[in-house]
Amino acid sequence: MAAAHLVSRPLSSSKPLRNLNPTFPLNSSKPSLSFPTPYRSRSLTLRATSSAVPAATPAAETSFRHCFSRSTDGYLYCEGLRVEDVMEAAERSPFYLYSKAQITRNFEAYREALEGLRSIVGYAIKANNNLKILEHLRGLGCGAVLVSGNELRLALHAGFDPSRCIFNGNGKLLEDLVLAAEKGVFVNVDSEFDLENIVTAARVVGKQVPILLRINPDVDPQVHPYVATGNKTSKFGIRNEKLQWFLDAIKSYPNEIKLVGAHCHLGSTITKVDIFRDAAVLMVNYIDQIRAQGFELEYLNIGGGLGIDYHHTGTVLPTPMDLINTVRELVLSRDLTLIIEPGRSLIANTCCLVNRVTGVKTNGTKNFIVIDGSMAELIRPSLYGAYQHIELVSPPPPDAEVSTFDVVGPVCESADFLGKDRELPTPAKGAGLVVHDAGAYCMSMASTYNLKMRPPEYWVDNGSLVKIRHGETFEDLLKFFDGL
Numbered sequence: 001m002a003a004a005h006l007v008s009r010p011l012s013s014s015k016p017l018r019n020l021n022p023t024f025p026l027n028s029s030k031p032s033l034s035f036p037t038p039y040r041s042r043s044l045t046l047r048a049t050s051s052a053v054p055a056a057t058p059a060a061e062t063s064f065r066h067c068f069s070r071s072t073d074g075y076l077y078c079e080g081l082r083v084e085d086v087m088e089a090a091e092r093s094p095f096y097l098y099s100k101a102q103i104t105r106n107f108e109a110y111r112e113a114l115e116g117l118r119s120i121v122g123y124a125i126k127a128n129n130n131l132k133i134l135e136h137l138r139g140l141g142c143g144a145v146l147v148s149g150n151e152l153r154l155a156l157h158a159g160f161d162p163s164r165c166i167f168n169g170n171g172k173l174l175e176d177l178v179l180a181a182e183k184g185v186f187v188n189v190d191s192e193f194d195l196e197n198i199v200t201a202a203r204v205v206g207k208q209v210p211i212l213l214r215i216n217p218d219v220d221p222q223v224h225p226y227v228a229t230g231n232k233t234s235k236f237g238i239r240n241e242k243l244q245w246f247l248d249a250i251k252s253y254p255n256e257i258k259l260v261g262a263h264c265h266l267g268s269t270i271t272k273v274d275i276f277r278d279a280a281v282l283m284v285n286y287i288d289q290i291r292a293q294g295f296e297l298e299y300l301n302i303g304g305g306l307g308i309d310y311h312h313t314g315t316v317l318p319t320p321m322d323l324i325n326t327v328r329e330l331v332l333s334r335d336l337t338l339i340i341e342p343g344r345s346l347i348a349n350t351c352c353l354v355n356r357v358t359g360v361k362t363n364g365t366k367n368f369i370v371i372d373g374s375m376a377e378l379i380r381p382s383l384y385g386a387y388q389h390i391e392l393v394s395p396p397p398p399d400a401e402v403s404t405f406d407v408v409g410p411v412c413e414s415a416d417f418l419g420k421d422r423e424l425p426t427p428a429k430g431a432g433l434v435v436h437d438a439g440a441y442c443m444s445m446a447s448t449y450n451l452k453m454r455p456p457e458y459w460v461d462n463g464s465l466v467k468i469r470h471g472e473t474f475e476d477l478l479k480f481f482d483g484l
Contacts, residue, residue, distance in 0.1 A: 042186065046081055046089045046465035060236025066349055067460075068097035068436065074395030076434065078352070079460040083393040087432050089355060089425040091456045091471050094373035096443055097434075098459035098468070100136065102350040107140045113324040117338050122166050124304055124343030125151045127440040130457055133347065145304075145341040146185070155436035161437055166339065168214070168265075170194070170237075177201035181209045181480040187239065188214045188263045188301075190237060195249060195257075202256035212261040212301055213238060213246060215286055217279040237264070243286070247293055261299025262287050265341065271309040273318040276302060277326040284330050300331060301362070304341035308348050310437050312389040320345065344440040351380050351439035353418075353455075357431045358410065367405045369424065371433055374409025375416045377450040378435055378442045382415040390418065393432030396425035407433070411450045429434060448477070 068083075070076050076083045079099045088095060122145040129151065134144070135158045141463050144155040144163030149172075155165055165185040172190070174197050180187055181201040190193050191209050202209045215301055215375055216237040223318075250259050280302055287297050306323055309315050309434050320342075331338045355373035362368065380386040390407055403426060407419040418435050427433065445456045456471035 001170075017153050031255060047463055054193070067102035067432070068352055070391075071218070076391065076393040076432075080463055081351075081353060081460050082464060083434065084432055086139070087356070087393070088463055089465055090354070090458065091467070093236075093455075094353055094371070094377055095108075095455045095471070096351055096438060096457040097354050098133070098351040098439060098457065098470075100459045103133065103136060103347065104140060106346045106350065107137065107142065108386055110324075110340070111141065112322045113319070113321040114340075117324070117328065118336075119338045119340070120164050120166075122164070122339055122341045122343050123346055125155060126444060127343030128347045128444050129154060130443070130469055131158060132459075134160075137346070142251055145343075149173060149179060152176065152179060152185065154181070163192075163258045164214075166341070167238040168341075172197065173193075174201060178204050181205045181207055184210070186210050186212060186260070186299075188212050189246065191213050192242075192246075195246065199253050199256045202253075203284060208255060209257050210260045211250070211257050213243070213259065213290075213301060214263045214265070215226065215240060215243070215283065217264050217266070217282040226367060230366065243289075247290065247295070250295075259290070259295050259297065261297050261301060261337075261339070263301035263303070263339075265303030265305065267305050269344065270305040271307040274321050276323055280327040282338075284334050287336070298337050299339055300334070300336045301339035301341070302327060304343055304345070306342060306345040308345060308437060310340045310387050310389065312436065347436045348440035351442075352434040352436050353423075353438040353442060355418075355433045355435070357427045357429060357433055359429055367403050369405045369407045369427060370431065371407060371409060371418070373435070373455075374411040374413055374450075374452060375413065375418075376409070376449045377446050377455055378438055379445050379447070380441060381418055381420075382413075383445075388419065388438065389436040390422050390424070391434060391436070392425065392427055393434055396427065396431075400425040400427070402426070407435075411452065448472070451477070453477070 039104070068076060068078050078086070078097055079101055083097065085194060087093065107121070115119070116448045120143045122143040124145045125134065126147050130163065132152065134154065138158055138160050139350065143166070144160045146152045146165060146167045147169045148156060152165070152167060156162070160186045162183040167180045167185050170190045172187075172194060177187065177197050179202045181198070182205045183206070187198055187209055189198065198209055214237040217307070236277070241297065250257060262283055264283055266275060266279055267345065280300070283300055291297055304322070307317060311316055327338070353373055355371040358370045358372055360367070360369055373381040402423060404421055405420055405421050406417055409416045409418065443454070443457065453472035454478070456467060457469035458465055458467050
């Protein structure tokens with residue numbers, strides 16, 4: 001890696017920030033408080049130079065390394081840029097910071113795994129809908145998986161080939177299906193009324209729609225129930241015992257729809273690829289039955305859901321190669337084109353949510369690090385009880401006490417936490433703190449609760465810091481009421 005340097009001079013500098021110990025006496029008669037110079041946004045440009053960054057910590061001394069790594073100087077880096085320097089350059093805090101190169105590496109892992117197969121890698125836009133990221137993935141060769149009409153519109157705006165797009169969902173609206181039919185994207189049939197709406201949309205635009213049947217293999221993905229989607233009790237997919245009804249209905253509309261494949265989706269954060277094979281065995285048996293009735297099925301869509309190492313414990317998890325190898329022979333044996341729908345495994349580990357510490361406090365039995373980020377910017381811990389790794393971006397002061405903290409935000413909810421019971425050095429006011437693996441289902445689920453405006457996004461692109469989304473402002477909010 002190369003060192004990160006500021007090309008322009010800082011607009012202002014802050015006074016040193018005093019370390020706070022969470023066990024300081026709250027009833028002291030002479031409290032001692034420090035008031036650092038208020039943080040101000042800086043308009044700085046960052047780039048990597050040819051001077052060397054201190055070597056990364058040896059693998060034996062760290063549990064996890066990827067595009068974000070801690071070097072021997074004690075600072076956290078992203079692709080050669082020191083995150084502390086990025087904080088000085090950013091529009092404001094919190095913000096999302098990505099590695100463009102890591103996105104590329106993640107996609108290339110799927111491309112390599114799929115060699116020898118006809119395939120479509122359909123990126124699940126719901127995971128992260130940043131336009132610049134979509135354009136990059138499209139340029140690498142991705143198709144797109146859509147679950148709403150606006151995701152379809154965004155995919156088209158980003159230049160995705162409609163013939164490599166798949167429209168999923170259990171409640172697709174007729175107006176959105178009309179757009180899908182007009183553009184020629186694949187549509188998954190999820191129910192009786194969904195089939196009826198697809199036929200209606202085909203008639204509106206006068207085009208035949210290529211469809212896949214979403215079948216529930218009823219395989220337990222062994223994940224959080226909120227992200228399990230392929231069980232028999234799931235709201236997604238057709239009832240398998242009604243398969244023949246659907247096949248007969250599809251035969252009734254040869255001008256409107258053409259059945260070209262079968263689809264399943266088991267869930268998310270899956271860490272055992274045998275689950276995919278179990279589902280694929282069931283799915284090719286369904287394909288055999290359907291083909292026996294004269295349908296020319298070409299596609300098997302096995303969905304997405306591959307998990308990542310959120311805990312940063314060095315756990316060996318399945319790779320895209322492991323996943324594809326479990327279904328490769330089944331796909332080849334039926335001469336099928338394989339569709340996969342990765343989201344999390346393409347984008348999650350490419351990003352951190354970068355925050356500043358507002359302060360440290362204790363209620364006597366519990367210690368808290370309060371940051372400017374919150375459940376409004378990153379809701380997964382509050383919504384799912386999800387774990388995401390947290391660390392400071394800079395080496396702590398030598399006298400910083402290591403304690404157990406809940407890392408919380410300023411939102412007026414007890415559910416507003418980013419991590420619980422985390423052992424961390426006591427940070428100073430204004431110190432940087434990152435929540436790792438924030439690329440998937442974080443910014444795309446962000447809200448303006450408590451009128452916290454959605455944050456800016458940046459990525460490191462070939463050694464330079466580049467903004468890829470403006471932060472929302474209070475003025476943006478007021479525009480919704482113009483002229484009313």
